[in-house]
Amino acid sequence: MREPTQKYSITMPRDIAEAARARSGPSGLSSYVAAAVARQIERDNLNDLIQVAEAEHGPITEEEIQALRDQLHQAREQQRRSGADAA
Numbered sequence: 001m002r003e004p005t006q007k008y009s010i011t012m013p014r015d016i017a018e019a020a021r022a023r024s025g026p027s028g029l030s031s032y033v034a035a036a037v038a039r040q041i042e043r044d045n046l047n048d049l050i051q052v053a054e055a056e057h058g059p060i061t062e063e064e065i066q067a068l069r070d071q072l073h074q075a076r077e078q079q080r081r082s083g084a085d086a087a
Contacts (some may be wrong), residue, residue: 010033017029024032054060 020032021059032054050060
């Protein structure tokens with residue numbers, strides 16, 4: 001079942017609105033904007049979690065961030081290879 005919707009009036013710079021309209025495709029501008037806002041809310045929630053974690057455990061170092069990026073890259077590479085092997 002779809003979430004109930006409500007109509008809102010928003011104001012944004014014309015160039016951003018036109019670029020969004022050009023990219024929105026068949027789903028329409030409202031869906032495109034709703035997805036963008038949903039992504040921003042997810043980012044805001046993640047930032048809140050990071051602040052809580054850093055308050056409890058201290059700041060995350062650049063080395064820790066890079067180590068996690070390396071792990072993610074390796075996992076994606078393994079997935080890519082596994083997918084190529086299955087094909």
